[in-house]
Amino acid sequence: MGLLGKNQQVTVHPRLGAVTFCRRRGSKHIRLSVSPSRGLLLSYPWHVSLAYARSFLEGHEAWALAALEKVKERHQNRPALSPQETEALRLRAKADLPLRLAAVASRHRFTYNRVFIKNNKTNWGSCSGVNNINLNLRIMLLPDHLKDYVLLHELCHTRIKNHGASFWALMESLTDGKAKEYAKELRTQQTFKDFYRSP
Numbered sequence: 792m793g794l795l796g797k798n799q800q801v802t803v804h805p806r807l808g809a810v811t812f813c814r815r816r817g818s819k820h821i822r823l824s825v826s827p828s829r830g831l832l833l834s835y836p837w838h839v840s841l842a843y844a845r846s847f848l849e850g851h852e853a854w855a856l857a858a859l860e861k862v863k864e865r866h867q868n869r870p871a872l873s874p875q876e877t878e879a880l881r882l883r884a885k886a887d888l889p890l891r892l893a894a895v896a897s898r899h900r901f902t903y904n905r906v907f908i909k910n911n912k913t914n915w916g917s918c919s920g921v922n923n924i925n926l927n928l929r930i931m932l933l934p935d936h937l938k939d940y941v942l943l944h945e946l947c948h949t950r951i952k953n954h955g956a957s958f959w960a961l962m963e964s965l966t967d968g969k970a971k972e973y974a975k976e977l978r979t980q981q982t983f984k985d986f987y988r989s990p
């Protein structure tokens with residue numbers, strides 16, 4: 792479905808905000824819908840005039856206000872990425888993170904088995920018992936030094952499977968003593984602090 796065509800007109804309604812009027816060939820009914828990014832969309836059949844479409848909207852203002860409110864609420868409770876953004880990020884992550892992981896590994900002489908890009912809600916990364924490394928695609932949203940911190944963290948788990956003193960000693964030795972500082976910084980990454988704990 793094309794969303795931006797010649798037969799679209801966006802107006803700003805005093806109470807409802809942006810409203811896209813969309814005249815559609817083949818459409819039989821007037822239809823009012825709402826999206827978090829675009830606001831209200833009113834599509835109407837070819838034989839209906841824009842003036843009539845506008846009066847239809849006036850007659851449904853209360854419904855539209857309630858629908859906008861509901862969508863806004865739902866939107867606030869969602870993770871910050873839309874499905875499209877997530878897929879775009881996944882492509883970037885697949886192109887970038889395996890190479891980056893290989894570089895960090897060879898710099899510090901780690902080996903691992905396979906690497907997977909995931910989109911889970913509870914961690915930035917994980918390392919399995921057979922040293923497969925899972926990386927969250929949202930690592931792409933971190934600054935470079937924190938990207939490398941997460942990768943190094945998972946690589947250290949190929950040798951030490953817990954977060955005990957020896958794990959942190961290894962991490963500190965490989966980060967010029969900045970591992971704890973980076974861990975703390977990662978927790979303050981405002982974008983996802985509600986969704987992610989540190990790895």
Ligand SMILES: [Zn+2]
Pocket residue numbers: 944948954990
């Ligand atoms: Zn860990």
